[in-house]
Amino acid sequence: MHLNTDYILLSKANITPTSNRVLVLRLFLGNSNAFTLNAAAQELFFMEKSTIFRTLQVFESKGILHSVVTDDGVKNYALCTVDCIKDNHAHRHAHLKCSICEHLYCIPVTSLPVFESARRFQIDKVYMLANGTCEECNRVAS
Ligand SMILES: [Zn+2]
Ligand SMILES: [Zn+2]
Ligand SMILES: [Zn+2]
Numbered sequence: 001m002h003l004n005t006d007y008i009l010l011s012k013a014n015i016t017p018t019s020n021r022v023l024v025l026r027l028f029l030g031n032s033n034a035f036t037l038n039a040a041a042q043e044l045f046f047m048e049k050s051t052i053f054r055t056l057q058v059f060e061s062k063g064i065l066h067s068v069v070t071d072d073g074v075k076n077y078a079l080c081t082v083d084c085i086k087d088n089h090a091h092r093h094a095h096l097k098c099s100i101c102e103h104l105y106c107i108p109v110t111s112l113p114v115f116e117s118a119r120r121f122q123i124d125k126v127y128m129l130a131n132g133t134c135e136e137c138n139r140v141a142s
Contacts, residue, residue, distance in 0.1 A: 006022045024047075034095070064084075093106050100134070
């Protein structure tokens with residue numbers, strides 16, 4: 001077994017690189033979109049769903065994946081950037097849900113919104129969810 005990015009990423013996060021964990025990670029490394037538990041289980045049909053669920057939770061707590069709940073109440077998981085570390089996700093981006101393929105994508109933002117009521121409220125986290133169509137679906141449509 002040679003060292004490739006999967007293993008380096010996992011060992012950096014102090015995660016034992018079991019074959020299941022590597023397979024789950026490769027799903028995210030090989031796709032630009034986020035995955036719900038169900039969508040990940042569909043791709044990794046040969047794996048126990050409970051194993052996938054536990055793996056996603058471990059990855060989230062170790063700063064490899066972050067999660068986003070979309071307006072349908074479903075949790076999506078997406079790859080983190082290198083700035084994320086254990087228990088401290090450093091995200092400054094929005095998420096776009098494609099209305100055609102229903103995939104969720106991370107989109108960088110150049111500036112965060114400024115809240116007028118910031119003196120009365122303490123804002124800890126901002127979730128930005130956009131609806132539209134993704135690059136892939138736009139290409140097919142044109
Ligand atoms: Zn993160
Ligand atoms: Zn799409
Ligand atoms: Zn994201």
